[in-house]
Amino acid sequence: MEFQRFSSPHLPAEHDINLMMRRVLLALLPGVACMTWLFGWGVLVNLALAGGSALLAEAGMLGVRGRPVAPTLQDGSALLTGVLLALAIPPLAPWWIAVTGSAFAIVIAKQLYGGLGYNPFNPAMVGYVVVLVSFPLELTLWPQAWHAPDLATTLSMVFAGKPPAGMAIDAITMATPMDSLRMQIGLGKSLPQLAGNSLFGYLGGTGWEWLNGCYLLGGLWLLRVRVIQWHIPVAMLGALALLAGGFHLLDPARYASPLFHLLTSATMLGAFFIATDPVTACTTPRGRLWYGAGIGILVWIIRTWGGYPDGVAFAVLLMNLSAPTIDYYTRPRVFGHRPGSAE
Amino acid sequence: MPETPPRPLDLSFTQRFRFHGGLHLEVCQEVAAAHPIRPAGIPPQLVLPLAQHIGEPARCLVAVGDPVRRGQCLAEAAGMVSAPVHAPTSGTVVAIEPRPVPHPSGLPSTCIVIDTDGRDTALPAAPATDYTQSDPAELLEQVRAAGIVGLGGAGFPTALKLEHRQPIELLLINGAECEPCIACDDGLMRERPHEVIEGVRMLRHIVQAAACVIAVEDNMPEAEQALRQALVELHEHDIQVVNVPAVYPTGGERQLIKVLTDREVPSQGFPADIGIIVQNVGTAAAAFAAVSRAQPLTSRIVTVAGDGVREACNLEVRIGTPVRHLIAAAGGYGSRIERLLIGGPMMGFTVDSDSVPVIKTTNCILAVTAQSMPAPPPAQPCIRCGKCTEVCPANLLPQQLYWFARAASHDAAQDFGLFDCIECGCCAHVCPSHIPLVQYYRHAKTAIWTQEKQKRASDIARARHEARLARLERIKRERAEQLARKKRALADKEAGDNARKSAIQAALERVQKKKEQAGTRPRNIDNLTAEQRRQIEEVDRRRVNRSSPQDPE
Numbered sequence: 001m002e003f004q005r006f007s008s009p010h011l012p013a014e015h016d017i018n019l020m021m022r023r024v025l026l027a028l029l030p031g032v033a034c035m036t037w038l039f040g041w042g043v044l045v046n047l048a049l050a051g052g053s054a055l056l057a058e059a060g061m062l063g064v065r066g067r068p069v070a071p072t073l074q075d076g077s078a079l080l081t082g083v084l085l086a087l088a089i090p091p092l093a094p095w096w097i098a099v100t101g102s103a104f105a106i107v108i109a110k111q112l113y114g115g116l117g118y119n120p121f122n123p124a125m126v127g128y129v130v131v132l133v134s135f136p137l138e139l140t141l142w143p144q145a146w147h148a149p150d151l152a153t154t155l156s157m158v159f160a161g162k163p164p165a166g167m168a169i170d171a172i173t174m175a176t177p178m179d180s181l182r183m184q185i186g187l188g189k190s191l192p193q194l195a196g197n198s199l200f201g202y203l204g205g206t207g208w209e210w211l212n213g214c215y216l217l218g219g220l221w222l223l224r225v226r227v228i229q230w231h232i233p234v235a236m237l238g239a240l241a242l243l244a245g246g247f248h249l250l251d252p253a254r255y256a257s258p259l260f261h262l263l264t265s266a267t268m269l270g271a272f273f274i275a276t277d278p279v280t281a282c283t284t285p286r287g288r289l290w291y292g293a294g295i296g297i298l299v300w301i302i303r304t305w306g307g308y309p310d311g312v313a314f315a316v317l318l319m320n321l322s323a324p325t326i327d328y329y330t331r332p333r334v335f336g337h338r339p340g341s342a343e
Numbered sequence: 344m345p346e347t348p349p350r351p352l353d354l355s356f357t358q359r360f361r362f363h364g365g366l367h368l369e370v371c372q373e374v375a376a377a378h379p380i381r382p383a384g385i386p387p388q389l390v391l392p393l394a395q396h397i398g399e400p401a402r403c404l405v406a407v408g409d410p411v412r413r414g415q416c417l418a419e420a421a422g423m424v425s426a427p428v429h430a431p432t433s434g435t436v437v438a439i440e441p442r443p444v445p446h447p448s449g450l451p452s453t454c455i456v457i458d459t460d461g462r463d464t465a466l467p468a469a470p471a472t473d474y475t476q477s478d479p480a481e482l483l484e485q486v487r488a489a490g491i492v493g494l495g496g497a498g499f500p501t502a503l504k505l506e507h508r509q510p511i512e513l514l515l516i517n518g519a520e521c522e523p524c525i526a527c528d529d530g531l532m533r534e535r536p537h538e539v540i541e542g543v544r545m546l547r548h549i550v551q552a553a554a555c556v557i558a559v560e561d562n563m564p565e566a567e568q569a570l571r572q573a574l575v576e577l578h579e580h581d582i583q584v585v586n587v588p589a590v591y592p593t594g595g596e597r598q599l600i601k602v603l604t605d606r607e608v609p610s611q612g613f614p615a616d617i618g619i620i621v622q623n624v625g626t627a628a629a630a631f632a633a634v635s636r637a638q639p640l641t642s643r644i645v646t647v648a649g650d651g652v653r654e655a656c657n658l659e660v661r662i663g664t665p666v667r668h669l670i671a672a673a674g675g676y677g678s679r680i681e682r683l684l685i686g687g688p689m690m691g692f693t694v695d696s697d698s699v700p701v702i703k704t705t706n707c708i709l710a711v712t713a714q715s716m717p718a719p720p721p722a723q724p725c726i727r728c729g730k731c732t733e734v735c736p737a738n739l740l741p742q743q744l745y746w747f748a749r750a751a752s753h754d755a756a757q758d759f760g761l762f763d764c765i766e767c768g769c770c771a772h773v774c775p776s777h778i779p780l781v782q783y784y785r786h787a788k789t790a791i792w793t794q795e796k797q798k799r800a801s802d803i804a805r806a807r808h809e810a811r812l813a814r815l816e817r818i819k820r821e822r823a824e825q826l827a828r829k830k831r832a833l834a835d836k837e838a839g840d841n842a843r844k845s846a847i848q849a850a851l852e853r854v855q856k857k858k859e860q861a862g863t864r865p866r867n868i869d870n871l872t873a874e875q876r877r878q879i880e881e882v883d884r885r886r887v888n889r890s891s892p893q894d895p896e
Contacts, residue, residue, distance in 0.1 A: 003694065003695050003696070005694075008771075009772045010688045010689070011370060013777050015775035016777075017723055017728075229729065278728040279727055283729045283740065283743070288729075332363075332732075332739075334763050335363065335597065335601075335763060336609050337760070
């Protein structure tokens with residue numbers, strides 16, 4: 001009898017990247033639902049725009065590169081990039097923000113480097129940063145939590161680029177809590193003076209604390225099903241909390257509390273869904289701790305002294321840049337080798 | 344090698360240590376060892392490869408047409424790292440030719456083919472030895488001559504492994520199966536614990552180990568119980584039986600040592616370097632049979648399992664029996680077989696035909712269907728998720744090694760510990776991109792070996808070439824020197840002659856001069872008297888007359 005030849009090991013594989021990506025998307029659902037609840041239809045419109053254009057861009061590039069299109073699209077990585085980008089941009093931003101951002105993410109930041117697994121920078125964050133530095137005004141179009149405009153107004157904002165006749169932009173949009181905090185501090189106000197501001201909730205920014213809670217929930221589930229490992233989120237949140245806590249103790253009037261930092265803006269989204277992108281993160285266990293801590297520190301620095309509304313994207317990209325070096329210096333000791341020698 | 348002395352052994356073995364990574368594998372729930380070991384019988388034909396062990400293939404001692412008897416040595420060890428091959432039954436040698444053998448390469452290799460006669464006639468029994476009364480060196484020789492090799496799967500000649508220069512603190516007997524599904528050691532321990540214990544005692548006598556422990560996995564309570572009972576029955580109080588967690592690959596030598604002693608065998612080193620020798624339970628029993636019953640290694644226990652055979656079982660198989668025969672003994676193929684594995688599901692290799700024979704290292708045959716082991720899905724790009732790093736028992740970065748292996752960056756791969764990879768397959772098993780990682784590492788290792796072999800060959804060639812040039816140069820120089828010497832000698836001779844000549848010349852000249860001086864010397868004729876002058880003139884006249892005798896007077 002003749003049999004087929006295979007290479008060991010022979011047991012069927014336990015994991016699957018398509019499944020991993022689908023699980024990441026699934027874990028985003030509570031966050032997406034919460035964000036829609038807080039900021040209205042624009043979230044879903046953005047998701048459709050960014051997700052759709054990411055898939056289109058991926059398909060187009062794969063076609064140009066002569067790679068199999070359908071099996072690669074099924075891995076879900078392009079859709080995930082689009083979704084993460086959509087969750088980062090304001091729900092009332094004009095449609096071309098989502099499209100430009102995700103097209104840039106997929107075409108330039110991912111496919112030109114060779115596609116999934118070869119990109120040194122987190123594509124969603126590259127896309128976000130490109131639209132952020134190119135169109136800073138459009139990137140401020142956040143509605144106030146629970147005061148989202150209705151569907152008609154949203155569609156008008158997104159596709160016509162202006163509110164329906166007789167409605168002022170300022171009536172619809174609002175600075176985000178993080179942005180507002182930075183501006184107020186910049187104007188010389190102290191934190192206790194801001195306590196009554198409706199933008200600030202119990203723990204973080206109003207509404208944002210819920211959103212971060214939802215992402216945290218999804219992230220914990222990802223940890224539980226072992227799609228991600230604990231090192232990066234724990235190191236990032238830990239470093240952010242420590243740094244924020246230290247400065248908050250020094251001068252509570254100037255520096256926001258660690259809880260505010262943890263539960264406002266994109267902290268949890270970044271910690272569990274963006275910093276943990278395996279392709280662009282460190283791969284050694286110790287390296288992941290450094291990598292996560294680096295992101296946490298940079299996030300706090302950029303938020304506190306930087307010029308942009310949030311630091312997660314820049315922090316992640318900067319640490320992407322350092323990941324190979326960190327990996328090189330944090331190689332684990334190989335079995336049977338002396339401590340301290342990688343040889 | 345570590346300069347720091349290894350930590351002292353805790354001989355109570357109460358603590359278990361962890362090696363990095365590893366996997367809990369839930370396969371082969373049906374334990375083949377649950378059924379008693381059955382003899383597989385004598386097949387019509389046996390195929391005995393000359394290379395059944397690590398090292399040099401054995402040297403054939405028989406010719407086609409020779410009748411052979413059970414226990415007869417058919418091929419002798421060719422060097423130190425080699426092992427002889429014996430006839431498992433009586434019959435006639437019908438061919439000595441390349442045949443398909445169970446090897447991952449799938450390449451045929453030289454085999455002695457015996458048509459069995461069914462009578463199973465043995466050689467006259469050799470005298471058995473009481474090992475307790477024998478010198479270890481003598482026992483080693485018997486183990487070597489019996490062709491005993493490691494039966495755990497590696498097939499390293501046992502006698503060689505038992506020879507050691509360092510004092511041995513611990514003889515560790517490995518009863519932890521190397522992989523799930525394999526149950527030959529489990530079966531042996533359950534059914535023949537006395538053989539195992541006696542073998543362990545003998546090995547201990549040979550290596551003079553201070554301590555001795557038998558390790559079984561915690562999912563083999565029957566084997567553990569049987570061993571404990573045998574220890575009591577044999578009044579053996581100085582051998583311990585311990586269990587270790589059934590985490591793959593605890594059955595690996597280095598991993599087992601780590602789990603029990605927290606010592607790590609140095610990379611590129613041997614367990615003996617840290618005072619430990621590891622032997623498989625089957626090897627111990629086979630070595631005991633070789634000494635106490637003068638039985639060479641001609642049979643072994645093989646597990647036949649997988650969802651493609653009707654009944655999983657342990658069989659006592661004569662070396663050389665075709666796999667086909669074993670499958671038949673296990674009730675035949677139950678359904679359509681996708682792959683036939685030699686070894687376990689993690690490190691075993693596929694063979695394309697069931698005509699390959701069982702050899703000394705064959706511990707398991709798995710016939711599996713496409714349902715339990717479907718063809719692997721196409722590989723996707725590596726996303727550096729690090730799952731491989733989590734499970735690697737060598738604490739490597741498999742994903743980095745993969746990139747280096749792909750790029751043929753051999754130096755970098757070695758720098759990242761490629762040769763510390765034991766090819767256990769944990770990384771590939773958990774890879775979500777379904778990349779055949781082990782295949783990449785094997786390829787890279789082979790490429791490096793080939794490169795080094797070529798480099799060695801070219802180094803030798805270069806050394807030879809340089810030696811030849813040097814020799815030619817030396818000969819040339821020597822010739823030149825010789826010539827120069829001769830020339831010099833000649834010149835010296837000439838110079839010597841000249842000197843003699845000139846001395847003669849000088850002497851002659853001196854004489855001449857003297858003569859001349861004598862002839863021409865101005866005479867003292869001044870102030871002479873007339874008489875004196877007259878006398879002088881007379882003498883001169885006479886002299887002139889005398890000096891011209893032709894002048895007649």
